[in-house]
Amino acid sequence: RYCAINNEGIRIRLSINTAVTIGLEYPTLDRGTDRHHTEFWLVTLLRICRALTGVRVAPRQVKLRHLRTHIPNDVRTHLGCMITYAADTDEILFPKSIGSLPVIGADVHLNKLLLKYADEALGQRKKLRAGIRSQVEDQLAQLLPNGKGNVPEVARRLGMSRRTFARALSEEGATFSAVLTDLRQALAKHYLREEQLPISEIAWLLGYREVSSFTHAFTSWTGLTPREFRASNTVR
Secondary structure, eight states, rough: OOOOHOOOTTTTEESSSSEEEEEETTTTTTTTTTTTHHHHHHHHHHHHHHHSSSSSSOOSSOOSSOSSSOOOOOHHHOOOOOEEEEEEEEEEEEEEGGGGOOOOOOOOOHHHHHHHHHHHHHHHHHTTSHHHHHHHHHHHHHGGGTTSSSSSHHHTTTTHHHHHHHHHHTTTHHHHHHHHHHHHHHHHHHHHTTTTHHHHHHHHTOOOOHHHHHHHHHHHSSSSSSHHHHHOOOOO
16 A cells, blocks of 8 residues: 555555465566566565564465576575466465564554554655656656666656656756656665665665765765665664
8 A cells, every 4th residue: 555655666465365475566667677676576575574573484485477597596595485487476475374473563653653654645645646756756766776767768658758858857846867866865875774685786776787886876975885874874
């Protein structure tokens, strides 16, 4: 329900029947370009489940719609289950019993506050949906890991010519370069607070081919290197 607060291009579904199933969809992204993103987020979901429960839960199965000819041994070891490629869906299946595992540090009062905040943020997001800037941010969040976070690709996805695209942004007092920089900076800070994400992976998620390029950009934004920022801001 709350995926749209962060990115309207991602849909996560949860079902509990004979298994606890978490499915992932990128409805606006071409199937040929989203495979790395899909693998990343399914592994991230597993990490979150393990962190929330304090248990090294093992999935029954991971299903992926794309093809892969070789599965690295460390991937098999980390997931601890059968991996099926060329499936009809992207999802991770857990034993039904994990649904009864308690959440470590669960706080009922904090949960109510966060739900209230999330509902308000979701409502605000819907109001802003028509704005071109929010649409550009959504597209960039999907395209950056694939190295396609550029004007021609974003304009094409929004059904605009490059000139119309630039004019629409200008009417909101924005430029593509400014939106891209602001989004990268915000996402970088968010990812760096997640201790599990390697800096090399963060650089990839933000569309940088080299870690050094990401480090240089981040230092110019904040005056700190990514490692320095992480050391002082990691949520523990």
